[in-house]
Amino acid sequence: MKKNKAHSTLLNRYQKLINISCDLASELDLNILLSKIVQAACEVSDAKEASILLYDPNKKTLYFQAATNLDSRLKRGTAVPLDESIAGWIVNHQKPLIVDNPQKDKRHFNYIGQITNIECSSLLGIPLISKGSVIGVLEVINKKGGSFNKEDEAVLLALGAQATVAIVNSRLFLQSDLIGEFVHEIRTPLSALNAAAHLLKNNRVHEDQKKKMIDLLEAEIQSLSDMSSSFLDLARLESGRKQYNVNEFDIRDLFIECHEIIIHEAHKLNLLFILDLPDTLPRIRGDRKQLKQAFINLLNNAVKYNKIEGELILKAKAEQDQLVIIISDTGLGIPEDEQSRIFEKFYRVKSHRDQVPGTGLGLSVVKHIIQGHGGEIDFTSEVDVGTTFTITLPYEV
Ligand SMILES: Nc1ncnc2c1ncn2[C@@H]1O[C@H](COP(=O)(O)OP(=O)(O)OP(=O)(O)O)[C@@H](O)[C@H]1O
Ligand SMILES: [Mg+2]
Structure with missing residues (x-):
């Protein structure tokens, strides 16, 4: 009887998970997606709070991205050092981790506690892994009425897998959308460059006109170069990769x-x-x-x-x-x-x-x-x- 009850709650949690996963899969706005993921993480693991950190492999740094208890977005983007944090340990070892009383754990990055004003008595964290590389860490803290166990870990890992796919999809979607627009926009300056180059090559242009055309070429090249750098800024900002x-x-x-x-x-x-x-x-x-x-x-x-x-x-x-x-x-x-x-x-x-x-x-x-x-x-x-x-x-x- 007792076993049956445990079974049904686990089933309920997985049922919840399936519903949440469908919702995540259809969300393409990265910020909304991340806040849905932290809400979902609390729900499926009976935790009071949850947060998500994204990993920048170039800078080897984790950045705080979304949390259930963040009222102001000012804290978004806070860098969390790999060597001095539980989340960093999770990235380095690519393994989930349950810690009771994390404040006593030497890996605990106290700053997060300070900026979120949350006392942390138990923690469960999992890596978000896509194609063998860590893209982030999902953490839940303070389990309602106890500490986290292996069952919570299993459910959170299942959610993490769905969340990872959704994050990667959202980034790809943003990228493809932007690239399409960019290619469309550079067509006009490119054809102007093409036409000017063609005329110059044909030698039918007077010397004084030549100067004007070269100025035009320079202006178009400058505009393409400005466009590429603004475009890159925007692409990084939109995909959440610019921290x-x-x-x-x-x-x-x-x-x-x-x-x-x-x-x-x-x-x-x-x-x-x-x-x-x-x-x-x-x-x-x-x-x-x-x-x-x-x-x-x-x-x-x-x-x-x-x-x-x-x-x-x-x-x-x-x-x-x-x-x-x-x-x-x-x-x-x-x-x-x-x-x-x-x-x-x-x-x-x-x-x-x-x-x-x-x-x-x-x-x-x-x-x-x-x-x-x-x-x-x-x-x-x-x-x-x-x-x-x-x-x-x-x-x-
Ligand atoms: N202060 C302003 N006064 C009048 N129009 C403005 C002003 N700021 C922006 N705009 C209009 O809004 C458009 C978009 O501005 P935005 O700054 O995004 O692009 P831009 O200035 O054309 O190019 P750039 O990417 O070099 O900034 C501009 O092209 C301009 O038509
Ligand atoms: Mg402008």
């Missing part, structure tokens, strides 16, 4: 640095660049390099789509628990019927395409970075008046 290198830093300094970089560009077009910052701003946790890239992209737009002798402003202020950053310009503006499209990959406002060079990828990268930091980005715009982008970034008080 946020999270540290605490002074964001006021970062704004001053951005101002110094962009003011040269602004002066070339006789633009006035106003930096409006309070004396102090809260320190924030995030990837400084990525955030710098996001602000530079927005400021570059504010310069590129401005009018001669126009103005741009970078302003920041701290509110209760978030930082508000405003980047505004007095430029061309964005027509209302195109406003909903500007964050799409490769989208460029029709009337700007012939006037200003660009790849249409900058804002997609910005949105990824801001949302990856738990923030939001929005804008208002009026044609021939200007555009104002507002970014909010959470910080801890």
Whole structure:
């Protein structure tokens, strides 16, 4: 009788697992997928919390990606050293591990405990293995009413296998989608290059025209090269392979640095660049390099789509628990019927395409970075008046 009962609960767990697996298989958005996996891991192993870390084999580092108890995404991307963590042990040994009282285990990486504020009394971790290589680690902690056993391990391993397939699929899907769009986008500059090269070869071009065509060739080559690097950034961000290198830093300094970089560009077009910052701003946790890239992209737009002798402003202020950053310009503006499209990959406002060079990828990268930091980005715009982008970034008080 007792055996029967145990059997049926195990069966129930596997039944649950099958339902969850179907759901995972159809989820292609990597972030949603990861949060579904941690929820599912808790459910099937009766754990209170779960987290998932993804492994970057090039940097030999694990990065914290999703957890059931993370209220702010600021902690996403925290690097976890292989040598000093239980998850690292799991990667190195490619084996599951059950640890009672992990806080006493010398492999325990205490920092995670600190940033999640969770006391950890029991832990079960499994490697996520695809084609013989570890892609990450799934950990559940604090089993409801006891410690983890071999049965929990077996169920979690079964879930891990499904989760791994879903993660790999989601990455492949993102890649194929992006590659298709990229190939489509490079056709036009490639055919322009082809035509110019063809004409130059035929020697029927006057010397003065030659110079113009070579300039054109150079501009197209530059545009292809810009497109490839933005494209690579975006592909890495979308597939979750570009990791946020999270540290605490002074964001006021970062704004001053951005101002110094962009003011040269602004002066070339006789633009006035106003930096409006309070004396102090809260320190924030995030990837400084990525955030710098996001602000530079927005400021570059504010310069590129401005009018001669126009103005741009970078302003920041701290509110209760978030930082508000405003980047505004007095430029061309964005027509209302195109406003909903500007964050799409490769989208460029029709009337700007012939006037200003660009790849249409900058804002997609910005949105990824801001949302990856738990923030939001929005804008208002009026044609021939200007555009104002507002970014909010959470910080801890
Ligand atoms: N400040 C702005 N004022 C007016 N239009 C803008 C502004 N910022 C963006 N846009 C419009 O949104 C489009 C998308 O911007 P995005 O930064 O993604 O691409 P881009 O500037 O064309 O190329 P790049 O990848 O080099 O940044 C731009 O092509 C432009 O039409
Ligand atoms: Mg841009």
